[in-house]
Amino acid sequence: xxxxxxxxxxxxxxxxxxxxxxxxxxxxxxxxxxxxxxxxxxxxxxxxxxxxxxxxxxxxxxxxxxxxxxxxxxxxxxxxxxxxxxxxxxxxxxxxxxxxxxxxxxxxxxxxxxxxxxxxxxxxxxxxxxxxxxxxxxxxxxxxxxxxxxxxxxxxxxxxxxxxxxxxxxxxxxxxxxxxxxxxxxxxxxxxxxxxxxxxxxxxxxxxxxxxxxxxxxxxxxxxxxxxxxxxxxxxxxxxxxxxxxxx
Numbered sequence: 001x002x003x004x005x006x007x008x009x010x011x012x013x014x015x016x017x018x019x020x021x022x023x024x025x026x027x028x029x030x031x032x033x034x035x036x037x038x039x040x041x042x043x044x045x046x047x048x049x050x051x052x053x054x055x056x057x058x059x060x061x062x063x064x065x066x067x068x069x070x071x072x073x074x075x076x077x078x079x080x081x082x083x084x085x086x087x088x089x090x091x092x093x094x095x096x097x098x099x100x101x102x103x104x105x106x107x108x109x110x111x112x113x114x115x116x117x118x119x120x121x122x123x124x125x126x127x128x129x130x131x132x133x134x135x136x137x138x139x140x141x142x143x144x145x146x147x148x149x150x151x152x153x154x155x156x157x158x159x160x161x162x163x164x165x166x167x168x169x170x171x172x173x174x175x176x177x178x179x180x181x182x183x184x185x186x187x188x189x190x191x192x193x194x195x196x197x198x199x200x201x202x203x204x205x206x207x208x209x210x211x212x213x214x215x216x217x218x219x220x221x222x223x224x225x226x227x228x229x230x231x232x233x234x235x236x237x238x239x240x241x242x243x244x245x246x247x248x
Contacts, residue, residue: 058161058163058180058184059160059161059184059204061159063157063158065115065158067122067156068122068150068151068153068154069119069123069126069129069150070120070123071123072147073126073145075146075147075150077142077143077145077146078127078130078143078145079140079141079142080142084222085141085222087220087222088132088191088220088222090221092218092219092220093218093225094186094217094218095186095229096182096185096216096217097214098168098169098172099212099213099214099215100213104213107210110203111158111203113240114201114203115156118154118156118236121232121235125235126145127145127198128154128199129145129153129154129199130144130146131152131197132191132195132196132220133149133195134194134195141194143198144195152197154199156202156203157202157203158203158204159202159204160205160207161185161205161207161214163206163207164206164208165210165212167206167208168206168212168214169212185202185204187217187218189218189220191220196220198223198224199218199220200217201215201216201217202214202215203215203216217233
């Protein structure tokens, strides 16, 4: 997908805002200067979710597939350091991006470009295709990059937002902080027990009239900090824009 054919509506920032049903989301404004220019992606949301939300009727999942790395890599375990283990129980890092504009390709083309470029990028960021696991023999928590772990692939969700492109645009404006709607545009990762996947992606279009796309990414905090997440997003954007393997 050529990034020049899309643009981000705006950035979203806010405070510690309760939702209608009680759970809260901490929304911190993300500084995407430089990062967004290099990646042709600008963050509109930096979500740290205090709990998971079930999908409401506002978002409907239409397809779930799994993306595998375009090329195989070393299959050694990557053992987490002591301070990384402390992040296992934390809520995953979530990023949400909006794109719209007259040059936005049809949704199937967007999905195809994102899937193929994600496969290229996973070949570079190979541990993100694995899973977090516990090794009883050593007591270590590791990122399992074995063929068996990688074979499950990264969950890639296609969804519809039950509204128009204008409804999705309103979500990205500073005056409307619909935190529950935002939470439904990023995928869940089940971290209640190990092994657990470390990455999931969700691509959402408006159901009424196309013309906008939201891309949500969830990564376990134990395997990536904020800087690593942006490196991954820059690489994925480059692969999507240039149709080649990511360069980091």
